[in-house]
Amino acid sequence: MSIPPGEDRHRHVCGECATVHYLNPRVVVCAIPVWGDQILLCRRAIEPRVGLWTLPGGFMENDEATHQTAARETVEEACARIKVGELFALFNIIHINQVQLFFRAELLDLDFAPGPESLETALFREAEIPWDEIAFPAVATTLKEYFADVAKGSFQLRMADIALDAHQKRLFKPVNFVQAHE
């Protein structure tokens, strides 16, 4: 670790070639693939949270747009084609340096199937969502807030921060909405 010229903080600098390896937050993009009143979920075949359900998504790669990440990950995890729509949720997961984006999406057909990282893929109505088996809190919140907006008939971008407190307890702090559920 050293402070490169013109910078104000320590960075990872290669001792041999002086390349600065910046450690910046990474972007994770997920889709909310909708078919009528149903949402497509994937049961995870890989760690973390193997066996639990999630929305299709993953790390944004170089040379792609955020909406392209959502579409690519939905193909990879659920072998499914979507039309990506509006951004619905933005989470700052501060303790793991991630920005997670959730896009609304239309499922284009019903030819979905588990990809290599999924055990199972299935459509769920609101009453059928396996709330106790959702892999990640940000996914559970997104699903709850999404159904709340379906009921209202209009959609609004949700933003929230997720961090750990001094006792390693997870804090969920909505930025621009009142959390409808717990």
Place this chain on the structure above:
Amino acid sequence: MSIPPGEDRHRHVCGECATVHYLNPRVVVCAIPVWGDQILLCRRAIEPRVGLWTLPGGFMENDEATHQTAARETVEEACARIKVGELFALFNIIHINQVQLFFRAELLDLDFAPGPESLETALFREAEIPWDEIAFPAVATTLKEYFADVAKGSFQLRMADIALDAHQKRLFKPVNFVQAHE
């Protein structure tokens, strides 16, 4: 470059310690600091585009939320305090692997001044914006679309992709809006 175990593409892997240095898109966050019908701009003291005007913003760092980046950069570049509001624009700048986020913001007082990376800071009404001296196309688009929404009296998140074509010509492709201006 090699393909780490369990991955599907080449990554930068350290030949000595096998650390994988993922190269993922970086997040840039900017503020649109508003005081009544005026917007705070900064004239750049540094490359690129030294001498031209921009909105305060910069790279998101680890251990912060996107809205905190907007507030921190506004302090650093314009010595100004803001209340960060809703997300107004998301640009995928594909050829440089950046996701740029622009947040609406309220300027909390008029005690602004150029920080070390700015030559000048000033408030501009729509008719006063130096359109020919704006540093970055994404900033010009954001300002134009922002004033279009002010005129309408309601705000909607804008998304667009920016990329280079085969002839290195810059392509601007709105995702969810009709570009009001050129």
